[in-house]
Amino acid sequence: MPDAVHWVNKYLVPLKACGKARRRARKFTDPQAAWDAWKSASELLWCLRAARADGRKIILCACEIVELALPVFEEEYPSNAWPRKAVEAAQRYMLEPTRANNVAAYDHAYLADCSFDPVPYGTTWRAAARAAANAVKWPIDAAAFAYEACYFSEAKRKAMADIVRRHFPIAPVPAED
Secondary structure, X not given: OOOOOOHHHHHHOOOOOOHHHHXXXXXXXXXHHHHHHOOOHHHHHXXXXXXXXXXXXXXXXXXXXXXXXXXXXXXXXXXOOHHHHXXXXXXXXXXXXXXXXXXXXXXXXXXXXXXXXXXXXXXXXXXXXXXXXXXXXXXXHHHHHHHHHOOOOHHHHHHHHHHHHHHOOOOOOOOOO
């Protein structure tokens, strides 16, 4: 009798997960074990997006992740409120998807995007502002920028992955046929 197909081949290959992620995932006995131990919030969000999880819930999750990174920016630029306003507008739009909230979310994202122009490239402050600017448009990128902004805080990086697991406690696997 042939061996059962490894769960990585069954679930992650069809999602087109990168080779590095597939190799890391093979260390785990099943999708839930991998999900519970995974350390990168942006990779968890990528998996959710690839598995076609609820997009609005993904964006709300990304907003919560970005909120952990915003103090990095606000400490250096206390008078610049655009990144925080962008996250708040994205959350409002996801909770109440009206046209007015949509326009506000994208306008605030644009203004947050403009707010990091004077910020030195490659700094944690810039990464925090970029995270906020991307929350509504590209939540996976937003989580990646938030991770970069909090790179030196292992506790915050762990908290980011825990936020994803709190919103999505079950590993996203395709339904059995």
